[in-house]
Amino acid sequence: WNQVKIPLLLSNPPSPLFPSTMERFTESVASMVEGIGSNEKIHLGYVAAIYAVSIIIVSHVNTRRSLGSPSPLPPLSWNYVRACHYSLMIPLIVGSLLLDQFWPSNVYLVAFKAMANSYAIGSLDYIFSQTRKASALACAGGSLLWLSSSFMVQMYLLRNVFGGDASMVRQTSYTPWAFALEWLRTGHYLSLAGIFTDLVFSPMHRLTHHPLIYKRLHKGHHATTTQLSGLELWRGHALDDIIMAATIIVGFSATMVICTRLGLGYAFNPLSNTAWYIYQVYLPYSHASDSRLAALIAPMPEALNFAAYHHVHHQDPSKNYGLTLPSDLLWDTLLGARTIVMPSEFAKRKGG
Template sequence: MGIGEFGSGVAMEVTAFTAVSATLYYLASLHEPSDTCSGVYNCVISMLNDEEYHLRCMISFPIAILIYLASAVTAATMFPRKVAVRGSRPPIASFHNWSADINVSLLGLLSGTPMIQLFHVCNDKYGDASGMRLYKDPFQYGLIWAVAQIPIYLLMWDLTFYILHRWVLHHPLFYKLLHSGHHAFRPPTGWSGIAVGPLDVIFEGILPYTIPLFFGIPFHEYTVNAVNALLTFHACVLHSSCHAEYGNLSGFLGWLMISPIGHNMHHQYGLKNACNFAPIFKIWDRWLGTLNETEPFWWKTDRKQSSEIESSKGK
């Protein structure tokens, strides 16, 4: 897949997202705001007429950008990687090439932030009628649940991501259309941690974030927000040249969690031989036969670059 094809894929996503958004806003203009929520369509239309929704979008978008920039700068600084911009690999940053790591990440945030806020404002406005049970008092269900909900949410988030990543984004019908652009970042960098287009972000960002909220389980809203902010940093590190293995810290942690080498290995492949679909835990890949614990072909180059950087620092 060449750079032009990648750019065309992004253009298709932007066009489709813009067309759907414009249609929804047009339909919303024909309806008055409603104080009831009956069905997904009516809820979405009502939210698009809600001033609070637009205010929260304006506040949350710059916050999301700051979280991404802080995460990417930290990951790219701590674990730098030199990439050769050739073949299908776009540049890391570019003013004129919108397929660059940073540009696609910002595009994903621009399209993803309004979608996330639909769920939060809907929960605040309609409560349990929204289908979610997000609450604001951190100890409403006790101290034990305040802590226990974090691993439970992470397991549900990760399983949702695995299912969508493996059986939707890597399905032959959808891979080239939605997900091949993200695999153009080969090798990936900290800057490409969340570099997905406005349709891909639905499957990699919005649905893993929100599907666990519809299982009747109460989750603290700000804890969910904080966990997903940390997952942004986690994504940036996963795509970097970080050579730290969790197994070096704990045998169980290494067995349980995917490390950057694992997700870099996922990026080595495209539609064929894909592996390591889950971004947090190894358990789903291990149980479903998609775990690959070898290293990508650029790992040796990374080690050489890291050694050269350390040597230059010592001089």
């Protein structure tokens, strides 16, 4: 199907993304604000609406729980929960694609819409969870910190380190085959990205669990180990959100370049806007209330499915520091540690 390149900006491009002085940074921000046209306002309105509705829902759930009700819903079957997630996930992705189709945007707004969708999915999972009072505004702020940190680092690496193109492809065909292709593209990308990301993320993550650092920085991210929700991804210290996102995106950016040069992606980016929306919706499932949610989008082997693999770490913080099995095998060997528990094995232990 036809490939349409999504530019970094549609009009009035700003100064370089990483200016060397505060003056140039101010000029860059001013140029971006001046470049906001009618199309951009529509996309920003979508982002604002998704965040507003999600924050209201999470706040309502918190109010109910503060009155003694652990959940606003009675116990529900897995089939019902799964259907609810698909019922929200699909309209969010399709709606974002329609906005891109009829009101062409830029890469920045694609990223913002993707994160708004991700926050909405996390909020839905929060409804089904038994988690106590995750701050709606704090988690929303954490998601934006996560987005800004990862996106800025990604743009810098692609432009200045890996020599890649930071642009993106916009899907223009909406046939079942086209969507299947993007789903497969997302799957192979996530598998490779998890491995390469762990080369940086796993040792850094182990360091944040050092007693001197953990209690000052990372402890808030592990506020609960028995009752998780999709919002846990952004629940913690602001600096922790920035560091985690920045280290994860290093491997993702490297994977982009490798996929492209191996012919596994497009000419300038292995991901289309569709694949990016799918990937971002997948993120909250690494901390979901039900580990089975990790397989809704990416039914990959558990050793490479970082949402399922990392989910174990949030139930037992001494296990699975990395995102994939290969990385933890490497770092466990180098450090003489034994921290690996496969998700299926952990589920059996928990059930027993």
